[in-house]
Amino acid sequence: MPTILGQNQYGKAENRVVKITRDGDTHHIKDLNVSVALSGDLDEVHYSGSNAHVLPTDTTKNTVFAFAKEHGIDSAEDFGIALARHFVDSCAPIGRARIRVEEYAWERIETSDANSKFIGADEVKHSFVRNGQETRTAQITYDGTEFEVLSGLKDLTVMNSTASEFWGYIKDRYTTLQEDYDRILATSVSSWWRHNWTGDEQRPPQWEKSYAQAKKHMLHAFAETYSLSLQQTLYQMGSRVINARSEIDEIRFSMPNKHHFRVDLSYCGVENEAKDGAVYYAADRPYGLIEATVLRDGCEPRIPVDMTNL
């Protein structure tokens, strides 16, 4: 049977690069997991094994580490943009580069001045604890003409211990769920959002600030929405980000409903009402999975539907 080659891409995945920047005694950490995927005029390596158009994945790995040293890492997005531009602009057979980045945040450990003297410093400025909140993500794609910059996060776990109800849904012969007028709403947010910046001629967003603001608006909307469903909360979170941040046109969420079931304690004659402060069973599976995109009116959806499950 004749066959032809379909979509293909290659590169070094999961380059774990840690860059320390020293500002006197004060150190700064950028801790990234960078994956490179290149595509272009690469039929021959698949058909005949000719490597004439292949930039080795080993070289793509070396480039990641060299760029971290030579250019530093201002933000995941800046780093991805520099790498994507380099691979496409410096290597003729490569027509498109996609750089995916996960960033792990570190927080400075605050110490007492007195004890710091033991290591000969007034204050320790080089000790960090891994931040246990979300993992930041970015994906930069460049085709030689336009950039697409997606930023995101995953594993941002949030809970409202009240101000959530769920009732008025379809009931059929399989329904056992009781309507609930005071429930826990908890989820682990995965989200990607798309910036409308596409290239050099416009001023790029300030990526670090944009990320912090997007996360803040998401969290505030989660906290401030009186929720009748997780779907409604999701939409409020997306709308808040789009309305507050002019550089973002589209945001997609994948949010598992981390169910907390009020335990029926009637077996020992104990009431367990939400209003009195209840005991819940935190179920880990199965979970409702609520996913949706929120768009600025008039903008095209471009974030792939399954992007949030990476």
Ligand SMILES: O=c1[nH]c(=O)c2[nH]c(=O)[nH]c2[nH]1
């Ligand atoms: O917020 C919710 N949305 C649903 O669609 C749903 N379905 C369900 O069983 N519980 C919930 N909760």
